[in-house]
Amino acid sequence: MIIMNNPALEEFQTKTIHEFSKTLEMFGLAPGDARLFTTLYINPSPMTLDDMSATLGKSKTSMSTGIRSLLEQGLVERVWVKGVRKDLYQANEELYRSFLSCFIEKWIQSANTHKMNLDQIQKEMKTDYQKFHQENIAEHANYLYERTEEMKAFHEWVADAFCNMLDSTKRGND
Amino acid sequence: MIIMNNPALEEFQTKTIHEFSKTLEMFGLAPGDARLFTTLYINPSPMTLDDMSATLGKSKTSMSTGIRSLLEQGLVERVWVKGVRKDLYQANEELYRSFLSCFIEKWIQSANTHKMNLDQIQKEMKTDYQKFHQENIAEHANYLYERTEEMKAFHEWVADAFCNMLDSTKRGND
DNA sequence: TATTGTGTACAGTTTAAACTGTACGTAATT
DNA sequence: AATTACGTACAGTTTAAACTGTACACAATA
Numbered sequence A, B: 001m002i003i004m005n006n007p008a009l010e011e012f013q014t015k016t017i018h019e020f021s022k023t024l025e026m027f028g029l030a031p032g033d034a035r036l037f038t039t040l041y042i043n044p045s046p047m048t049l050d051d052m053s054a055t056l057g058k059s060k061t062s063m064s065t066g067i068r069s070l071l072e073q074g075l076v077e078r079v080w081v082k083g084v085r086k087d088l089y090q091a092n093e094e095l096y097r098s099f100l101s102c103f104i105e106k107w108i109q110s111a112n113t114h115k116m117n118l119d120q121i122q123k124e125m126k127t128d129y130q131k132f133h134q135e136n137i138a139e140h141a142n143y144l145y146e147r148t149e150e151m152k153a154f155h156e157w158v159a160d161a162f163c164n165m166l167d168s169t170k171r172g173n174d
Numbered sequence C: 001t002a003t004t005g006t007g008t009a010c011a012g013t014t015t016a017a018a019c020t021g022t023a024c025g026t027a028a029t030t
Numbered sequence D: 001a002a003t004t005a006c007g008t009a010c011a012g013t014t015t016a017a018a019c020t021g022t023a024c025a026c027a028a029t030a
Helices: A007-026 A031-042 A049-056 A060-072 A095-127 A129-134 A138-171 B007-026 B031-042 B049-056 B060-072 B095-127 B129-134 B138-171
Strands: A076-079 A088-091 B076-079 B088-091
Touching: A007 A031, A007 B095, A007 B129, A007 B138, A031 A049, A031 A060, A031 A088, A031 B138, A049 A060, A060 A076, A095 A129, A095 A138, A095 B007, A129 A138, A129 B007, A138 B007, A138 B031, A138 B138, B007 B031, B031 B049, B031 B060, B031 B088, B049 B060, B060 B076, B095 B129, B095 B138, B129 B138
Parallel strands: none
Antiparallel strands: A076 A088, B076 B088
């Protein structure tokens, strides 16, 4: 089932992989990783590194590093099949839940991290506030502080919005 | 106000720019564009290409191409000030509304486009269906078709989710 | 234990993106 | 009209990412 035996069907598969990969890239997945994930997702059975290599026309080393990247992101899992020596991988089933929640959570976490970093910067600014005041650049300092305050609010908003999105994946819309 | 006159304050500004840029990159903005946008956003007054060049330590040409990119994305606007020959640019005010809606709309549009493309692929597959059936690979063809169907549903879900997000920006959470 | 097969570390290569400096078209100034 | 100043097109350079092939460590087979 892995090796295509029909040129026309293979063409469709390639086009579909290409098309869907672009969507995944939209979510921040690297182009190579996106192609690899889609390939696994589209394939009826788990694939070996050699299978992927053949399907995508890239080296086995590329597949190895790509798979590791996808594993770290929790998008792919390794499966064992009795009697098969090679490592077998498949896309984490349920595209919506695994892929989306993975990326949305990443976004939420990033937003929170960056907000904390901005908070840290603000604290340091407060420490130097007296100095700024003396040197007569208090206005600019205040302005910068105000901006960081806005940025923090922005991060908060983003985190909230994505949390809502995450909830809606859990409730299940489909 | 543009040229920094205090090393400590400049340090804070640089750190803030760097920090916030990472968040914007999360939304798909190219690193260079993100830095440029944040610079404009953080500055109290509109800036010239030379100002940006000085602040970011990059060439004027870079600023020129970067600004064009941001203009195309609607994230930055040109402003005229009486008596100033140079072009002046500023970040589109209201970060939430302009930036977010810009990117969310882009996502929605992408999701819809890709869904349409998948639909087109499905139509072409239907045309060849008889052929696949004769050649005894109907099973695989059906499987592929089923997958594209799932992908379409996924795109629909994404578009919906982002539409909700867009609504929430319009209602205004802050 | 010897041998074959499998995944990955590493170094070198290719490819693409980001950036720079010069040179030029165009608009403002005199 | 002449000159100055500004923005950008273009070509060349630097930088970083993606990819490949070889070589090796480890596990499975015999």
